[in-house]
């Protein structure tokens with residue numbers, strides 16, 4: 001990074017270099033926000049966009065594991081800013097790069113929100129078409145701080161078809177409506193399970209929920225991603241399906257999603 005770049009970063013946050021900020025959110029944990037954020041970011045990149053991925057899950061960062069970058073640490077050329085960690089050509093940052101993996105972040109909301117704003121604003125993002133932000137669950141301090149301090153372009157809501165997830169997804173949409181962040185659409189994750197032996201599709205968590213939700217809230221159902229062992233395995237090994245299996249039907253689904261976003 002040359003002096004001019006650093007000077008520019010000092011004068012204005014590097015987020016000025018970002019055209020669109022997309023938050024991947026849901027009311028509930030464990031529905032697949034991080035999995036979706038990672039594969040969506042990589043799919044947007046395959047569609048030709050310049051993409052970054054920020055892990056905003058201060059209490060449970062998953063992005064370093066899912067990208068296989070868990071042992072890397074951002075450098076700071078001026079003891080003030082951080083260079084993003086590059087993974088599969090994505091520019092990324094996460095609290096997970098800054099703390100020991102087994103350390104729990106025991107922070108109250110305001111501290112956690114401040115930490116998030118810092119890693120967002122103090123990262124030397126290059127010019128990006130999209131910064132995808134993987135959000136923590138809930139509708140609390142972090143969500144509010146982010147939407148009130150950062151020009152968020154839109155939110156993508158992830159849910160499973162299960163009632164209990166849909167109820168929380170509604171809360172998520174309502175919260176973003178309140179702070180004037182438009183909902184880009186809904187992604188139904190774990191939409192159906194594909195039997196590995198027989199190829200049979202089984203609706204484990206129910207059917208049609210996300211579609212109904214999209215209709216109720218006048219937004220789009222962006223796509224439906226099945227529950228499949230290989231999607232999980234690829235993320236666990238730090239090689240997300242979209243890059244490790246570019247020809248798989250799952251990759252096609254994510255690329256269709258990316259197109260709609």
Ligand code: ADP
Pocket residue numbers: 028029030031032033034035036062189190225226227228229231232233235236
């Ligand atoms: P969240 O970020 O909403 O808490 P994650 O993305 O971490 O959820 O997903 C929770 C777990 O479920 C992860 O271990 C992930 O690998 C797995 N998972 C998520 N979506 C799928 C899917 N479509 N198929 C298989 N496993 C999935």
Ligand code: MG
Pocket residue numbers: 033034035057060062134135136
């Ligand atoms: Mg997560």
